[in-house]
Amino acid sequence: MSQLAAVESPRWVRIGLIPLLQLVLALAVSSLVVLMIGEDPIRAFKIMIQGAISTEFGGLSNTLYYTTNFIFTGLAVAVASHAGLFNIGGEGQAYVGGLAVAIVCLALDSTLNVWLIAPLVVVGCAAFGAFWGVIPGYLQAKRGSHIVVTTIMFNFIAMAFMSYALVVWISPLGGNSTDSRYWAADAVLPKWHEMASSFGMNASFSLLNPVLLLALACCVLVWVLIWRTRLGYAIRTVGSNPHAATYAGINANRIIIITMAISGALAGMMAVNEVYAAQGRLILNFTSGFGFMGIAVALMGRNHPFGIVLASLLFGALYQGGTELQFEISSISPQMVLVIQGLVVFFTGALDRLVREPVESLFQRRAIVAANASTGVAK
Amino acid sequence: MRTAFKLAAGIAMSAIAAVSQAQIKPSVIYDMGGKFDRSFNQASYTGAEAFKQETGINYTDFEITNEGQREQVMLRFAQRGFSPIVVAGFQQAPIVEKVARQFPKVHFVLIDSVVDLPNVRSVVFKEHEGSFLVGALAAMKSKTEAVGFIGGMDIPLIRKFGCGYEQGAKYIDKDTKVFANMTGATPSAWNDPTKGGELAKAQFDNGVDVIFAAAGGTGVGVYQAAVDADKYAIGVDSNQNYLHPGHMLTSMVKRVDLITKKAFEDEMNGTFTSGLQVVGLKEGDISWALDEHNKDLLSKEDIKRVNDIRDAIIAGDIKVHNWEDTQSCVY
CATH class of the missing domain: 3.40.50.2300 (Response regulator)
Structure with a gap:
C-alpha cells in the first residue's frame, strides 16, 4: 500500500483520461433524462455540440465569449483556494466590478477613445473587485470571521447596493429603469464579428471580443504568480498549513488579505468582458451565476490555469450548446439544460473520486508491477 | 390543355397564397423568471396557447436565462423569419431596439416598455x-x-x-x-x-x-x-x-395574454400596427377579478x-x- 501511494499515475491519465471519463458518464446519465422527456438524446447532443462549435451562426464565438467569463471567475476561485480560502464571493466581486465600468464610461466615454478608456476600465474593475474581496479577507485574517460566510454575505450586499445604484443613480442618466445607457461606440472595444467584417471576412453576430486575450493573459500571470514567485510560494504554503507557514516566518494574515485582493480583482475583471465589451452597458444582475459557476470551473480545472481554460471551454460550450438546444427542441426547457450542466458538475466535481480513485489505482498498480518486473524484485 | 394547365397553375398559386397567409410564424421570448411563473411571463404563454388552439398555428418560444442570450436569440428568431416576435419584459427593450433596426420587415411586440421604431408595437400598462x-x-x-x-x-x-x-x-x-x-x-x-x-x-x-x-x-x-x-x-x-x-x-x-394573442391575430390578418399602446382600465387590459371564488366576500x-x-x-x-x-x- 505504501508503494501504491508513492507512485503517481501518469499525467495524461490524471488530466486527460479521468475528466474525459467523467464527462462521458455525465452525458450518459443526461441522455437518460433526455429519454425520459421523450426526445432523442443522440439528436440532442448533436445539436448541443454543433451549436457550441459551429461557425455558421456564431456558435463557436459565443462559446468563447462565455469561456472568457468563466476563466475570470474560475481563476478567482483557484487563486483563493491555493491559500486554502474558499471564495464564494465571485458573484458579488464581479458585480461591483461592473460599477467601475459604469463610472469610467459614464464619465469619460465622450472624451476619451478606446485606447485610453480600456486600460482604465480594466484597472477600475480589478480595483473594485479587489476591494470587495479584501474586506472578507481582512475579516478572516484579523477577526477570524469565516471567509465562506462573509463572501456569501458580501454577494447579497453587492446585489442590494448595485440595485440601488442602478435604479437611483445610473439609470436616470439615460438608461432604462434598471440598466444604464449604452457606452459610446468609440469608447468600446469592437466585437469579433465587427473586426472580422472590417477585414473583409464574414462572421455572424456574437458577443466575443478581445477581452478573451486579457483572460488568457491572466491565466499566464496566475501561473507565474502561483508557481514562479515568492508570493505564490507563500500562498501555497499558507494554503497547505498556515501554522507551519507562520513558523517559517510567513505572515499568514498578510498573505490571506493579499490573496483575497488578487482573487477579487480577477472576479471583478469579468465585468470588463460582460459590461464593458459584450453588452456595452450595465445591466441589473449581469453576473447571472457566472461567479458561482467559477467554483465548478476551478474544481474541474484542478485550480491550474491550464485546466481552468479547458474547463471554461467546456462550460462555455455547455452554455452555448444549451441555448441552441432550447432553441431547436421546444420541449427542452432551460431547467433541462440546467440538469445536464448540473450532472457535468456533479460527476467532475462532487463525485470526483468515483472515477478518479479506481482509475488511478489501476494505473498505479500497473506501474508498480512494471517497476518490480524491471528491477527483478519478486512479488 | 393549355387552359387546363393555367387553371391548375392558378389553383396552385392561390393555394400557396392561402397557405402563406395562414402560415405565419409567431414567436414569444419570455424574460428571466420563465414561462411558468404563474404571473407575467405565463400570461404571454397563455395567450400564445389560446391562439394555437383556435387557429392550429404553432409558435416558437424561448426562455431567457442569462444576459448573453438575449441578442443572440432575438437575432436568430428574426433571421429565421419569425414574425411577430412578442417580447415580454422591460429589460429586453434595448435589445429590441437594436434587432428591430436590422430587420425592418419583422414585427416586434414589446410588452412593458417602449421602443419607437416603425416595426415595433410597444404595449405599456397603466x-x-x-x-x-x-x-x-x-x-x-x-x-x-x-x-x-x-x-x-x-x-x-x-x-x-x-x-x-x-x-x-x-x-x-x-x-x-x-x-x-x-x-x-x-x-x-x-x-x-x-x-x-x-x-x-x-x-x-x-x-x-x-x-x-x-x-x-x-x-x-x-x-x-x-x-x-x-x-x-x-x-x-x-x-x-x-x-x-x-x-x-x-x-x-x-391581460398580457390578450395582448399576445391580439398580436398574433393581427399578424395573421395582415392588420399589424406599430406604435405605442398604453392600455388600462378603459381598454379592459387592466381589470379587477370578480368570479365565483370571491363573490361571496363582496x-x-x-x-x-x-x-x-x-x-x-x-x-x-x-x-x-x-x-x-x-x-x-x-x-
Missing part, C-alpha cells in the same frame, strides 16, 4: 390604475383602517404598483394606514414565498388586515399567511382568486362602488398619479 382600484377595495374591506402592500424586487415598476395602491386606499379614507414592504433587491425576490410570508405576518401583527402582493411567486407565501391569519390578500397579474377562495379578496389582472354595494371608481378613472374624474412620471409618490 398598472397604477388597477392598483388604485384594488387599493380602494382593500380600504373598503379593512376593519382596522390599515392595509398592506408587499412588492417583489425594488424597481420602479413595482413602486408604481405600490403608489397606485396607496392612492386608492387613501381615496376611500385618507386616514387609512398603508404599510409597504419590498421583498428584496435581487431577482430572487420574485420567488421567495418564505420571506413573503414573513413580511405578511409582520404586517398583520401591525394591524393590517388586507395585503396586496405584487411580487410574482413570492405572493404565494403572502396568500398562505393570509389564510393562516384569517385575513385577506389580493393577487396580481393573472387572476389568482382560485388559489385560496374565501381569502383572496380579488386580483389585479394585467356585497352588492362593494361591487358597485369599485365599479363606480373604475368608471370615474376611465372618465378622468379621478386622476391617478403614476410613480414613473415624477419618480416619486407625491400626488
Whole structure:
C-alpha cells in the first residue's frame, strides 16, 4: 500500500483520461433524462455540440465569449483556494466590478477613445473587485470571521447596493429603469464579428471580443504568480498549513488579505468582458451565476490555469450548446439544460473520486508491477 | 390543355397564397423568471396557447436565462423569419431596439416598455390604475383602517404598483394606514414565498388586515399567511382568486395574454400596427377579478362602488398619479 501511494499515475491519465471519463458518464446519465422527456438524446447532443462549435451562426464565438467569463471567475476561485480560502464571493466581486465600468464610461466615454478608456476600465474593475474581496479577507485574517460566510454575505450586499445604484443613480442618466445607457461606440472595444467584417471576412453576430486575450493573459500571470514567485510560494504554503507557514516566518494574515485582493480583482475583471465589451452597458444582475459557476470551473480545472481554460471551454460550450438546444427542441426547457450542466458538475466535481480513485489505482498498480518486473524484485 | 394547365397553375398559386397567409410564424421570448411563473411571463404563454388552439398555428418560444442570450436569440428568431416576435419584459427593450433596426420587415411586440421604431408595437400598462382600484377595495374591506402592500424586487415598476395602491386606499379614507414592504433587491425576490410570508405576518401583527402582493411567486407565501391569519390578500397579474377562495379578496389582472394573442391575430390578418399602446382600465387590459371564488366576500354595494371608481378613472374624474412620471409618490 505504501508503494501504491508513492507512485503517481501518469499525467495524461490524471488530466486527460479521468475528466474525459467523467464527462462521458455525465452525458450518459443526461441522455437518460433526455429519454425520459421523450426526445432523442443522440439528436440532442448533436445539436448541443454543433451549436457550441459551429461557425455558421456564431456558435463557436459565443462559446468563447462565455469561456472568457468563466476563466475570470474560475481563476478567482483557484487563486483563493491555493491559500486554502474558499471564495464564494465571485458573484458579488464581479458585480461591483461592473460599477467601475459604469463610472469610467459614464464619465469619460465622450472624451476619451478606446485606447485610453480600456486600460482604465480594466484597472477600475480589478480595483473594485479587489476591494470587495479584501474586506472578507481582512475579516478572516484579523477577526477570524469565516471567509465562506462573509463572501456569501458580501454577494447579497453587492446585489442590494448595485440595485440601488442602478435604479437611483445610473439609470436616470439615460438608461432604462434598471440598466444604464449604452457606452459610446468609440469608447468600446469592437466585437469579433465587427473586426472580422472590417477585414473583409464574414462572421455572424456574437458577443466575443478581445477581452478573451486579457483572460488568457491572466491565466499566464496566475501561473507565474502561483508557481514562479515568492508570493505564490507563500500562498501555497499558507494554503497547505498556515501554522507551519507562520513558523517559517510567513505572515499568514498578510498573505490571506493579499490573496483575497488578487482573487477579487480577477472576479471583478469579468465585468470588463460582460459590461464593458459584450453588452456595452450595465445591466441589473449581469453576473447571472457566472461567479458561482467559477467554483465548478476551478474544481474541474484542478485550480491550474491550464485546466481552468479547458474547463471554461467546456462550460462555455455547455452554455452555448444549451441555448441552441432550447432553441431547436421546444420541449427542452432551460431547467433541462440546467440538469445536464448540473450532472457535468456533479460527476467532475462532487463525485470526483468515483472515477478518479479506481482509475488511478489501476494505473498505479500497473506501474508498480512494471517497476518490480524491471528491477527483478519478486512479488 | 393549355387552359387546363393555367387553371391548375392558378389553383396552385392561390393555394400557396392561402397557405402563406395562414402560415405565419409567431414567436414569444419570455424574460428571466420563465414561462411558468404563474404571473407575467405565463400570461404571454397563455395567450400564445389560446391562439394555437383556435387557429392550429404553432409558435416558437424561448426562455431567457442569462444576459448573453438575449441578442443572440432575438437575432436568430428574426433571421429565421419569425414574425411577430412578442417580447415580454422591460429589460429586453434595448435589445429590441437594436434587432428591430436590422430587420425592418419583422414585427416586434414589446410588452412593458417602449421602443419607437416603425416595426415595433410597444404595449405599456397603466398598472397604477388597477392598483388604485384594488387599493380602494382593500380600504373598503379593512376593519382596522390599515392595509398592506408587499412588492417583489425594488424597481420602479413595482413602486408604481405600490403608489397606485396607496392612492386608492387613501381615496376611500385618507386616514387609512398603508404599510409597504419590498421583498428584496435581487431577482430572487420574485420567488421567495418564505420571506413573503414573513413580511405578511409582520404586517398583520401591525394591524393590517388586507395585503396586496405584487411580487410574482413570492405572493404565494403572502396568500398562505393570509389564510393562516384569517385575513385577506389580493393577487396580481393573472387572476389568482382560485388559489385560496374565501381569502383572496380579488386580483389585479394585467391581460398580457390578450395582448399576445391580439398580436398574433393581427399578424395573421395582415392588420399589424406599430406604435405605442398604453392600455388600462378603459381598454379592459387592466381589470379587477370578480368570479365565483370571491363573490361571496363582496356585497352588492362593494361591487358597485369599485365599479363606480373604475368608471370615474376611465372618465378622468379621478386622476391617478403614476410613480414613473415624477419618480416619486407625491400626488
